[in-house]
Amino acid sequence: MTENPSGKLFKEPATWPIIPPWWVVSSTDAAALLNVKPATLHSWRIRGHGPTAYPPIYLRPTQGKPLFYQYGTLRSWAATRLGMAYPFWDQCMDFFRETFSPLAGGSGGLEGRIELFEEQFLKDRETTMNGRSPYMIEVGHIHELDVYYSRQPRRTGPTYILDQASDLARVG
Numbered sequence: 001m002t003e004n005p006s007g008k009l010f011k012e013p014a015t016w017p018i019i020p021p022w023w024v025v026s027s028t029d030a031a032a033l034l035n036v037k038p039a040t041l042h043s044w045r046i047r048g049h050g051p052t053a054y055p056p057i058y059l060r061p062t063q064g065k066p067l068f069y070q071y072g073t074l075r076s077w078a079a080t081r082l083g084m085a086y087p088f089w090d091q092c093m094d095f096f097r098e099t100f101s102p103l104a105g106g107s108g109g110l111e112g113r114i115e116l117f118e119e120q121f122l123k124d125r126e127t128t129m130n131g132r133s134p135y136m137i138e139v140g141h142i143h144e145l146d147v148y149y150s151r152q153p154r155r156t157g158p159t160y161i162l163d164q165a166s167d168l169a170r171v172g
Helices: 027-034 037-046 071-081 090-098 111-127 139-149 161-172
Strands: 024-026 066-068
Touching: 024 027, 024 071, 027 037, 027 066, 027 071, 066 071, 071 090, 090 111, 111 139
Parallel strands: none
Antiparallel strands: 024 066
């Protein structure tokens, strides 16, 4: 008897917490979002049923061998299992509409929008930490996102994994 991986999933992936889709969550957090035990998530990954995991070698050095999941990939996988489609681009646009509406409209690449949001979030976060009112992003959103932001991987050297991927694409 095979188990349907979508049987225990969160019923509506569009109503998950408002977190930038490009941020990563730990395997424990991913299991909690999917409403399954971490062992179930591990079993799905080994059998090829689960969402794509990212080893820590791509992020920052950590003790042990933890795995991380990109939040947007996790939501897309859950939506697919429920018979819906929720692509990464749509998740980004929904996120921008909710937290930083100037980035929701207009033209421009997704990478540029992500970079602009990250820069603005850092500036407004620093302003809020100093006790002043932020410039663009509401204080409530900054406090809500700050919990997740502090756990995100940081650049450890002069290059970042996305920079390295674009360099490889140019060479190939």
